[in-house]
Each structure stands twice: as structure tokens, then as C-alpha cells.
Amino acid sequence: MLPITEDQLAAIVAHMPRRHQALVILAAGTGLQQGEIFGLTVDRLDLERRNVLVDRQLINFNGRELSSATQVPGQPPRRPLPGVVADALQAHLEAYPATALVFTNNVGAPLRRSAFWTEWNRALKQAGIPAIGFHELRHYYASLLVRHGESVKTVQGAVDGVLRDFADSVRTNGGDQTHHRSSEA
Numbered sequence: 001m002l003p004i005t006e007d008q009l010a011a012i013v014a015h016m017p018r019r020h021q022a023l024v025i026l027a028a029g030t031g032l033q034q035g036e037i038f039g040l041t042v043d044r045l046d047l048e049r050r051n052v053l054v055d056r057q058l059i060n061f062n063g064r065e066l067s068s069a070t071q072v073p074g075q076p077p078r079r080p081l082p083g084v085v086a087d088a089l090q091a092h093l094e095a096y097p098a099t100a101l102v103f104t105n106n107v108g109a110p111l112r113r114s115a116f117w118t119e120w121n122r123a124l125k126q127a128g129i130p131a132i133g134f135h136e137l138r139h140y141y142a143s144l145l146v147r148h149g150e151s152v153k154t155v156q157g158a159v160d161g162v163l164r165d166f167a168d169s170v171r172t173n174g175g176d177q178t179h180h181r182s183s184e185a
Contacts, residue, residue: 011127031141
């Protein structure tokens, strides 16, 4: 499994509705999971210090959105925000002022995975990118860490140890991230 490239990420972001572009940038720049991003509230962001408190997620249960605690063992609840991510979030909050959830739908209600999935797939199609899941943004984040000198072991810890397949790929391919994903992935 090969992570998406920077060009592919830029194309996805460009084809997402403006309201959700920062959401994709946040995922790609931090490795946060979809539920953690959907449940992110303004009071958990510290844009001045460039970090985010990740201690809850938004889940859908029988048509109701519920906030649920999330804490992965060994994972710090505060995560750093790269400058480009903090800037994207700042611009998002200026364009879409929020007092609770950072990312909402067009009427200010919590995002539903099904509606977001429709936007995501439309953006992929318009960008000419084969169907991939939102989870691929975590693989992209892991590839960034490796390119910037983090060890595979550190990367596994940074993304909850979920990316063993990615780590194996890095060991096998030597961390080369200049290639494009194959349509088989």
C-alpha cells in the first residue's frame, strides 16, 4: 500500500467544498481519525501554541450524533499542529465562525459520515484519483513523518500502531514517496 502524493492531496483539497478543505488538511497534517476530527470543538484548539487536544470523537449511533471519549494508550492527548494546518484552521474559523464543533454541515449541524463520504468521493472523481478511503490521509501523514526523519517505530506510535502495513512498505521500498498510488490499492 502506497500513500497518496502531495500533488494528489492538493487535488483532493482543491475539489472539496471550501467548508471542508481545512478538515482534509487537518487529517493529512496530523493523522487524526475521522471521528476525532468530526468531534473536534473550538475549545480543544490552541492555534497560538499550535496544538490540539484530542480527547473525544463524534460517532453516529442509530441516527444520533454522540460525543465519545477517545484516548489511545501511549498517545499524548495534545498533538502538535504544523504551521500549514494551524493556518488552514484559522482561515476556516474566520470563514465559518464556530463556538462548538469546528466542522459542521451547511446548516451548522454535526457532520454525518454519509454526507461527507459523498463529498469525499466527488472530490476524488473530480481530481482523477482512484477511490481511496479517508484513512489514507493517515498513511500520508505517516509518510511525512518518515520523510522528515522519524523512525518507523516512532511513526507507528504516532498513528496508533495501525500502520504496520505502511511501515513494512517503508522498510521494503526504502521510504521512497515519489511514486503514485496504483489503482489496485
